[in-house]
Each structure stands twice: as C-alpha cells, then as structure tokens.
Amino acid sequence: MAAVDMPVAGGHAEDSHGDPHAPYLKAKSGIGSWLFTLDHKRIGLMYLAFVALAFLVGGVFALLVRLELFTRGRTIMDGETYNRFFTLHGAAMVFLFIIPSVPASLGNFFLPIMIGAKDVAFPRLNLLSFYVYLLGVAVLLFAIVSGAVDTGWTFYTPYSMQTGASVIAMTMGVFILGFSSILTGLNFLVTVHTMRAPGVTWTRLPLFVWGMYATALMQILATPVLAITLLLLSAERFFGVGIFDPKLGGDPVLFQHFFWFYSHPAVYIMIVPGMAVNSELIATFTRRSIFGYFAVAMSSLGLALLGFLVWGHHLFVAGMSEFATMMFSALTFLVAIPSGVKIFNWTATIYKGSVVLASPMLYAMAFIFLFTIGGLTGLFLGTLSTDVHLTDTYFVVAHFHYVMMGGTVIAFLGGLLYWWPKMTGKMHDEKKAKVGFWFTFIGFNVVFMPQFIMGSRGMPRRYYDYLPQFEIFHKVSTVGTWILAIGLFTTAYTLLEALFRGQTAPRNPWGSAGFEWMTDTPPCLANFHETPVITRGPYDYHLATPEELDTGWDKVKAQAQAKKD
Amino acid sequence: MANVSDTAHAGHDDHAHAHPSFLQHHFDTPTQQFNASKLGMWVFIATEILMFGGLFCAYAIWRGLDPQVFDDAHHFLNKIMGATNTVVLLFSSLTAALAVRSAQVGKRNLTSFYLVVTLLCAAAFLVVKYFEYSHKFHLGLLPGHCFGHPGLSGAIENGREVGTCLRTTGTQTTSMPEWVKAVDEGGQTRVLPPRANMFFGLYFVMTGLHGLHVLVGMGILTWVLIKNVQGKFSKEYFTPIDIGALYWHLVDLVWIYLFPLLYLVGKPE
Amino acid sequence: MVTEAHAHAHDEHEDDGAVHVHIASTPFYIGIFLVLICLTVLTVKVSYYDFGAANIVIAMVIATTKAGLVAAFFMHLRHDKLFNTLSFLGALLFLGIFILLTYDDLSKRGRLDPAYGGRVNVQTGQAAPGGPPATSATYDALPEEAPATSGAPRPAQKRE
Ligand SMILES: [Cu+2]
Numbered sequence: 001m002a003a004v005d006m007p008v009a010g011g012h013a014e015d016s017h018g019d020p021h022a023p024y025l026k027a028k029s030g031i032g033s034w035l036f037t038l039d040h041k042r043i044g045l046m047y048l049a050f051v052a053l054a055f056l057v058g059g060v061f062a063l064l065v066r067l068e069l070f071t072r073g074r075t076i077m078d079g080e081t082y083n084r085f086f087t088l089h090g091a092a093m094v095f096l097f098i099i100p101s102v103p104a105s106l107g108n109f110f111l112p113i114m115i116g117a118k119d120v121a122f123p124r125l126n127l128l129s130f131y132v133y134l135l136g137v138a139v140l141l142f143a144i145v146s147g148a149v150d151t152g153w154t155f156y157t158p159y160s161m162q163t164g165a166s167v168i169a170m171t172m173g174v175f176i177l178g179f180s181s182i183l184t185g186l187n188f189l190v191t192v193h194t195m196r197a198p199g200v201t202w203t204r205l206p207l208f209v210w211g212m213y214a215t216a217l218m219q220i221l222a223t224p225v226l227a228i229t230l231l232l233l234s235a236e237r238f239f240g241v242g243i244f245d246p247k248l249g250g251d252p253v254l255f256q257h258f259f260w261f262y263s264h265p266a267v268y269i270m271i272v273p274g275m276a277v278n279s280e281l282i283a284t285f286t287r288r289s290i291f292g293y294f295a296v297a298m299s300s301l302g303l304a305l306l307g308f309l310v311w312g313h314h315l316f317v318a319g320m321s322e323f324a325t326m327m328f329s330a331l332t333f334l335v336a337i338p339s340g341v342k343i344f345n346w347t348a349t350i351y352k353g354s355v356v357l358a359s360p361m362l363y364a365m366a367f368i369f370l371f372t373i374g375g376l377t378g379l380f381l382g383t384l385s386t387d388v389h390l391t392d393t394y395f396v397v398a399h400f401h402y403v404m405m406g407g408t409v410i411a412f413l414g415g416l417l418y419w420w421p422k423m424t425g426k427m428h429d430e431k432k433a434k435v436g437f438w439f440t441f442i443g444f445n446v447v448f449m450p451q452f453i454m455g456s457r458g459m460p461r462r463y464y465d466y467l468p469q470f471e472i473f474h475k476v477s478t479v480g481t482w483i484l485a486i487g488l489f490t491t492a493y494t495l496l497e498a499l500f501r502g503q504t505a506p507r508n509p510w511g512s513a514g515f516e517w518m519t520d521t522p523p524c525l526a527n528f529h530e531t532p533v534i535t536r537g538p539y540d541y542h543l544a545t546p547e548e549l550d551t552g553w554d555k556v557k558a559q560a561q562a563k564k565d
Numbered sequence: 566m567a568n569v570s571d572t573a574h575a576g577h578d579d580h581a582h583a584h585p586s587f588l589q590h591h592f593d594t595p596t597q598q599f600n601a602s603k604l605g606m607w608v609f610i611a612t613e614i615l616m617f618g619g620l621f622c623a624y625a626i627w628r629g630l631d632p633q634v635f636d637d638a639h640h641f642l643n644k645i646m647g648a649t650n651t652v653v654l655l656f657s658s659l660t661a662a663l664a665v666r667s668a669q670v671g672k673r674n675l676t677s678f679y680l681v682v683t684l685l686c687a688a689a690f691l692v693v694k695y696f697e698y699s700h701k702f703h704l705g706l707l708p709g710h711c712f713g714h715p716g717l718s719g720a721i722e723n724g725r726e727v728g729t730c731l732r733t734t735g736t737q738t739t740s741m742p743e744w745v746k747a748v749d750e751g752g753q754t755r756v757l758p759p760r761a762n763m764f765f766g767l768y769f770v771m772t773g774l775h776g777l778h779v780l781v782g783m784g785i786l787t788w789v790l791i792k793n794v795q796g797k798f799s800k801e802y803f804t805p806i807d808i809g810a811l812y813w814h815l816v817d818l819v820w821i822y823l824f825p826l827l828y829l830v831g832k833p834e
Numbered sequence: 835m836v837t838e839a840h841a842h843a844h845d846e847h848e849d850d851g852a853v854h855v856h857i858a859s860t861p862f863y864i865g866i867f868l869v870l871i872c873l874t875v876l877t878v879k880v881s882y883y884d885f886g887a888a889n890i891v892i893a894m895v896i897a898t899t900k901a902g903l904v905a906a907f908f909m910h911l912r913h914d915k916l917f918n919t920l921s922f923l924g925a926l927l928f929l930g931i932f933i934l935l936t937y938d939d940l941s942k943r944g945r946l947d948p949a950y951g952g953r954v955n956v957q958t959g960q961a962a963p964g965g966p967p968a969t970s971a972t973y974d975a976l977p978e979e980a981p982a983t984s985g986a987p988r989p990a991q992k993r994e
Pocket residue numbers: 263264267310311313314
C-alpha cells in the first residue's frame with residue numbers, strides 16, 4: 001500500500017488551519033477559531049489573558065492582606081480569613097500566574113518564531129496544556145468555594161493532614177496545573193531540538209530560547225516530583241499511608257524534602273524566564289551583541305542544574321541533620337555564580353552600548369537592580385547562622401518578592417511592552433508606559449524595603465497581628481501596595497489602550513536585530529512566508545543589514561501624514 | 566539571515582516529495598516528525614521516571630532505616646504470583662516490540678495480532694494483581710491506619726477487638742497499628758512488627774500507581790489497535806504504534822524494579 | 835519471511851526525508867525475551883539464599899540488567915538518537931540526586947525508635963524531627979505472648 005493512498009489521518013490541510021500567509025489574527029475568525037486553534041500564537045494570547053486575570057486576582061488578595069495589616073489587631077477580616085487569603089495569594093500567584101506567565105504566554109508566542117519554525121512540535125499538546133491549565137483553575141476555584149486552604153502554599157505536613165480545609169481539592173488543582181506545566185516544557189524542549197530552521201545553530205539560539213530551554217528542563221525534571229508529593233499527601237489524607245505521618249512511623253520532614261525538590265527548581269522555573277526576557281531587552285536597547293553570549297546561555301543551564309542541588313536550604317530549621325544543613329548551605333552559595341555571570345554580563349553589555357531608554361529598557365534596568373537585591377539577600381538566607389534568625393520572618397518575604405516580583409514580574413511587564421507591537425500590531429503610548437513603570441518601581445520598593453527591616457528585627461511572616469514597634473513598617477508597606485497598584489493599572493491601561501486605539505506598529509519598531517522582528521507585524525499564520533535561512537546570530541548588529549534594522553517609523557509617519565492631508 | 570526573500574533548501578520539501586497525508590503541516594519531512602515524536606515520548610518517559618522516583622525514594626528511605634520491617638512483611642507477598650506477573654509483562658513487552666517490528670515491515674494484520682496479545686497479557690496481569698490484592702484485604706494487610714482491619718477473617722489475633730478500620734473508630738483516629746498476626750505466604754503464622762503498615766502502604770501505593778499505568782497503557786494500545794485495523798499506519802508511518810509500545814515498555818520497566826524490591830529483597834527463611 | 839535482519843539499506847537517499855529505522859529480526863527479539871526470562875528465574879532463585887547486605891545489590895544488578903535490555907532493544911535505544919538515551923539516563927541521574935541527598939539527611943538524623951517508629955536523637959534522648967507521637971495507645975495493647983519471629987524488633991519493656 002503506498003503512502004499516497006493512505007486516508008488522511010489528522011491531515012495536512014492548509015485550508016483547515018487558514019491561509020498561512022494571512023496575519024495570524026485574521027487567518028480565521030469566529031469563537032471556534034480561538035477555542036480550537038492549534039496556532040501557538042493564539043494559544044499564547046489565550047494563556048496571556050488568563051495569566052493576567054490570575055495576576056489580578058492574586059493582586060487583589062495581596063491588597064486585602066496588606067490592608068488587614070495596616071493597623072494592629074483586626075482591620076477588615078478575622079484571623080482565619082486572613083490565613084486563607086494569604087494562602088490564596090500565594091497559590092494564585094505561584095501556580096496560576098508566575099509559573100505559566102513568561103513561558104506559556106510570551107514563550108509560546110515567540111519561541112517558534114525565534115527559531116524559524118512554523119509552530120511548536122506538538123500543537124495539539126499545546127492546546128491541551130492550555131485546557132489542562134483551565135481545568136486546574138476550575139478545580140482550584142472549587143477548592144476555594146468549598147472552604148479554601150489555610151496551610152500556606154507549601155501544604156506542610158502534619159498540619160495539612162489534619163486541617164479541615166479542602167486540602168485534597170487544592171492539591172488536585174495544583175497537580176493538574178503541574179501537568180499543564182510539564183506539557184509546555186516537553187513541547188518547548190522538543191521544539192528547540194527538532195524544529196530549528198536552517199542556520200539556527202545552538203550558538204545562534206536567542207538567549208530567550210536558551211532560557212526557555214533551561215526552564216523546560218526544570219519543568220520536566222522537577223514537576224513530576226510535585227505530582228507524586230501531592231498524590232502522596234492526598235493518599236495520606238484518604239488512607240493514611242504513613243510516609244509523612246510520625247504517628248504511623250513516617251516523617252513529616254520528608255514531606256518538606258519532597259516538596260522542595262520540586263519547589264526550589266520551581267523558583268528557577270519562575271526566574272529563569274525573566275532572565276531570558278531581560279537578555280533580549282538589554283541586547284535590543286543597547287544595540288549591541290550581548291557580552292559573553294555563551295556564558296549567559298550556559299548560566300541558564302547552570303541555574304537549571306544547581307536548582308536541583310540546593311532544596312535543603314528551606315529545611316535549615318526543620319531539624320535536618322547537621323551534615324545535610326552544612327552541605328545544602330555550601331551548595332546554595334554556588335547559585336551565586338551563574339546569577340552573577342548574568343548580572344555582570346548584562347552590565348558589561350550596557351557599558352558603552354548605545355542605550356535607548358525606552359519603557360522596556362527601564363524595566364530591564366530595574367530588573368538588574370531589583371534582582372541584585374533579591375539575590376544578595378538570598379545569601380543571608382543561605383548562610384546557616386543568619387538563616388536561623390531570619391527564617392520565617394518578613395526578611396524572607398521581602399527576599400523572594402524581590403526575586404519573584406522584582407525579577408520575573410518586572411521582566412514580564414518589560415517583555416509585554418517590548419513585544420506588544422509584534423503580538424498585536426499596535427504601538428503603545430511610551431509616555432504612559434513610563435509613568436506606569438515609575439509608579440510600579442517606586443511602589444514596589446516602598447512595599448518591600450520596610451519588610452527587610454522589620455524582618456531583620458524579628459517580625460515573623462504570616463502573622464495576623466504584630467507588636468507596636470512594627471506598626472510604622474507595616475503602614476509604609478501597605479501604602480506602597482497602593483502606589484504599586486496604580487503603576488500596574490496604568491501599565492494595563494497602556495497596553496489595552498494600544499490594543500484598541502493604538503497606532504499601527506511597523507515591522508521592527510525598536511530597531512532590533514532579533515529574529516522575531518524580521519517577520520511581519522503581526523506575524524502571518526505560518527510565522528514566515530518562506531522557511532527562513534539564518535546566516536547570523538540574533539545579536540549581530542554588525543552583520544545585520546540596514547533594511548533589517550530599519551524601524552519603519554518613517555513609513556508609518558509618512559502614511560499618517562498622508563492620511564491627514 | 567531571515568531575509569524574507571531567502572528560501573529554504575531550494576524547494577526541498579516542495580517538489581522533491583508530495584507532502585504525505587500523515588505529515589502534519591508544520592513539519593517539513595516525515596523524519597522530522599518522527600524524531601520529534603520519539604523525543605517527546607522519551608522526555609515524557611523521563612517525567613514518569615521522576616514521578617515513580619518519589620515512591621522509590623520513600624522506599625529507599627524506609628527500607629534503609631527499618632530493614633527489619635521489610636524483611637518480615639515481605640513474606641506476605643507471594644513470590645510465585647509476582648514472578649508470574651513479571652513473566653507476563655515481559656512477554657507482553659516482547660509482543661509490543663514485535664508489533665512495532667511488524668508495522669515497520671508493513672505487516673498490518675500481524676501488528677494487530679501482536680497488539681491483541683499484548684492487551685491480553687495486560688489483562689492477565691491485572692487479574693493476578695486482583696487476586697493478590699484481595700488476599701491482602703482479606704488478611705487486613707492494608708496501608709496506614711487501615712492496617713489490621715480484621716475484615717472477613719479471624720486470622721488476625723489482636724490484643725483487643727479493633728472493630729473496623731481504625732480511621733473510623735472515633736477520636737483515636739491515627740495511631741500506631743496493632744501488632745498483627747497472620748498466616749504468611751509460606752503457610753507460617755507470623756507476627757508483624759510495628760510499622761509493617763509502612764511496608765504495605767508503600768506496596769499499595771507503588772503497585773497501585775503501576776496498576777493505573779497498566780490501565781492507561783491498555784487504553785493507549787487499544788486506541789493504536791483500532792487505528793491500525795482502520796489502516797491508518799504503514800511502513801512509512803508507524804509512529805503511534807512505536808510511541809504506544811514505548812509507553813508499554815515503560816510500564817514493564819517499572820515492574821522490573823518493583824518485583825524484586827517488594828517481593829524478593831529481604832531475608833529468606 | 836519475517837527474518838530479514840536489516841531492512842535499512844537506504845543510505846543512498848539519506849535526505850529524502852522519509853523515516854528509516856533499524857529493524858531487528860523476530861528471532862533476535864525472542865532471544866532477548868529468553869534472556870529476560872532467565873534473569874527473572876535467576877533473581878527468584880537467588881532470593882531463597884541469604885547473602886546479607888548483598889541481597890539488595892544482587893537483586894538490583896539483575897533488575898538493572900533486565901531494564902537495560904528492555905531499554906536498549908525493545909525500546910530501540912541502541913539504534914536511536916543519542917539524545918533520547920541521554921534524556922533517559924538524565925532522568926535517572928536526577929532521581930539519584932533526589933534519593934541520595936534525601937536519604938543522607940534521614941539516615942543521619944537520630945535513630946528510629948524500634949517500638950514507636952519515630953526518631954530519637956541518640957545524644958540527647960529527645961525526639962528528633964519526625965519523632966514519636968506524644969502518646970501511643972496501641973502500644974499498651976501489645977499481645978503478651980507475641981511469638982518470636984525472624985528477629986522482629988521487640989520493645990525492651992512494656993510501658994505502664
Ligand atoms: Cu530555594
């Protein structure tokens with residue numbers, strides 16, 4: 001039987017996907033064209049919408065938690081509600097927002113374009129991962145409705161085995177979300193391996209792709225352990241298997257090992273994509289090749305590897321054996337090396353670069369500043385003797401917010417502003433974007449700087465009430481959340497305004513040499529009209545032709561002028 | 566570089582071949598599609614290994630710390646049944662591999678035959694497992710605080726009457742199980758040490774998760790079988806059979822370790 | 835009929851984009867299967883003899899040989915892309931890290947209390963993390979005359 005006689009299985013029918021040369025937003029229309037799309041760009045946008053929604057929800061919980069802490073004693077809610085709210089803030093931000101934020105939205109959109117592919121390797125799996133994510137969200141909502149969880153996002157045993165809250169529904173939701181994350185990572189890894197266009201060698205891979213690759217490795221290797229941890233926790237609640245239960249001969253600290261074997265790499269699943277975005281921003285807005293390209297690429301892989309060796313630093317005061325605490329502390333310091341490689345290479349790139357202070361670049365600079373603070377305070381926590389005093393204080397809270405929010409969220413916002421014209425074909429208002437940036441940046445520091453201070457003075461985290469000497473810090477911190485909220489809403493408004501009323505963006509509005517800017521704005525359904533053949537690296541400004549670097553603003557202005565006349 | 570005017574490989578896939586029907590639109594060649602699918606499956610296998618790995622980690626820890634419990638408790642598993650199941654799974658792995666081979670040489674009916682044999686073996690495995698499980702239930706060798714449930718048998722002589730599963734007996738919910746006396750697989754009456762519940766907890770979780778994978782694997786192989794009967798596969802395109810078989814081999818791989826770890830390792834009499 | 839060893843001589847059109855794989859013969863697969871069966875019989879037979887601490891080593895060596903055969907030939911790793919093997923071994927490597935570092939902590943943290951199952955710090959006699967529960971009602975319900983078995987750990991004395 002010859003191959004051509006075979007009936008169509010799944011099939012290669014361009015018509016069912018739409019015209020490959022039409023802009024991806026117009027290639028097909030109707031609600032079905034979104035719900036059943038296999039186009040990585042549309043899936044990325046759908047992810048973006050839900051991720052943004054999750055950020056809004058998590059943010060509202062954060063505002064409420066901070067508002068409660070504005071005064072001593074009860075301000076707006078009782079202690080139990082407070083416990084549930086900070087758990088929901090943490091769970092929503094970690095599992096619904098930060099983990100999928102950059103990879104599933106920006107990564108989905110740009111990773112295939114950056115390697116010259118028509119799509120990810122498994123488009124159907126990609127769509128499935130999105131629906132699995134939605135299912136996870138639904139289960140989490142169910143958990144919230146049926147009483148929420150008061151364990152914190154870490155579900156530590158033995159409390160999580162005893163509390164009356166709906167732990168099983170919550171862990172199932174997180175389990176499902178983890179599955180979605182695995183599917184995304186698997187897809188990206190295979191895509192980078194098998195879908196690169198001719199000429200996209202490993203040494204020409206954009207640093208964003210390297211970051212996504214490292215993230216995918218961690219998603220693949222760490223998330224399954226979270227899955228089994230949560231399954232065991234559920235089994236523990238159902239039948240009392242006993243592995244984590246000292247009453248049955250188990251060990252609750254073992255749960256922490258299981259949990260952090262996933263969740264420390266998960267921290268890098270959150271931050272490495274931020275770094276990946278940042279490398280792109282720095283290169284474009286300094287108009288030069290990234291200093292130490294290879295070192296930056298390898299430092300992503302280095303972080304991915306080291307991420308699996310340091311989880312024990314979350315257990316220093318949990319009563320781990322002394323030898324293990326020393327070993328994990330020593331290993332934790334190693335993390336400073338790849339992080340430092342990135343920071344120094346970025347600053348070296350900016351040095352003597354032709355810096356353009358566009359709004360995405362402001363975010364990129366803020367990232368370097370805030371991540372440095374977040375990273376250096378991490379050393380305090382990795383040091384055994386200081387960690388004993390700082391564990392479970394606001395110092396830790398401030399530290400990881402400087403990394404997660406000051407790092408990933410800032411890079412995510414910068415990336416959104418940077419790629420918004422490519423994604424939507426519309427240009428945002430730079431002035432408003434910059435106003436949004438400054439409110440965000442200042443607000444963020446006002447929220448979390450005081451938390452470093454009160455943490456180092458002994459204010460424990462997660463407490464509902466506090467002593468009088470901490471009042472001023474809590475007040476300032478709460479006021480900071482309002483400034484931060486203004487900044488974030490301004491940025492959201494800027495982006496939405498661009499979407500609906502923005503100026504049409506040219507092909508390469510920032511004048512970048514990156515591969516993704518070489519195709520149409522917005523890209524056609526097949527990403528490129530012909531499979532591109534790459535002959536230079538993404539940061540080789542000296543090899544890029546003037547046409548490639550042309551922003552196209554002249555043409556846009558001329559057209560606008562012509563319209564006026 | 567990415568000049569819009571550049572073309573790839575000068576029409577490599579445009580006129581050198583017709584785009585075969587099984588080739589999805591975003592791939593250039595069948596080889597690219599095949600390699601992507603295979604790599605995807607291997608990466609998926611990696612995730613499965615790490616997921617089961619959590620259980621193997623728990624096993625390593627509790628066995629390493631408390632070998633006596635495992636020595637004593639493993640006498641309650643039937644080596645012969647376990648070995649039978651091992652042979653059944655190995656044979657099903659053979660037939661799965663042969664199904665792929667028949668597909669590679671384009672023998673569709675032979676592929677169907679081997680897939681059916683594989684499915685039958687999977688069912689046989691589950692039947693044996695069912696008998697093993699029900700015997701454990703009967704003896705009350707259950708995980709955690711259900712351990713020592715007298716169930717239907719008088720074989721257990723507890724210090725006092727436990728009634729039903731400890732979990733539901735009231736306020737004293739979770740506590741160390743009783744010392745349990747039961748007849749082991751060698752026909753010997755044997756007292757189980759405290760924390761034998763840990764062994765059976767691990768036994769049920771590990772074999773239970775493995776059993777779930779057997780069920781999922783049966784589902785996948787059934788789907789592949791249907792597609793094969795419908796004639797969707799050929800010498801040129803047999804990827805789903807290959808992928809399905811890989812999943813089935815993974816199920817076998819896990820069992821290859823579960824069998825000695827649970828049934829064999831421990832002091833013989 | 836079904837014994838052609840290598841239906842694989844297509845190297846002359848290497849870049850025609852069609853899938854070419856190594857195809858092993860049916861007798862070869864059956865041979866592998868027979869070796870696997872022999873190893874299974876061996877591991878069961880060996881389990882009736884006591885080699886002390888080597889028990890688990892022997893069992894794991896045999897199991898790993900079997901797993902290696904299945905992976906290399908039934909799963910085609912032997913003739914597959916190298917990176918597939920790497921991802922398989924990489925998973926095992928990271929699993930090894932997980933087990934090793936976790937085991938390191940638990941094995942160095944106190945001793946397991948033989949009766950209660952919790953852990954006790956040997957130096958201080960206090961409960962170590964993951965230590966025993968405050969009370970153990972079942973402990974008192976210990977049968978008076980529990981027959982001695984193959985060295986089941988017995989508590990030193992009954993608590994009043
Ligand atoms: Cu950490």
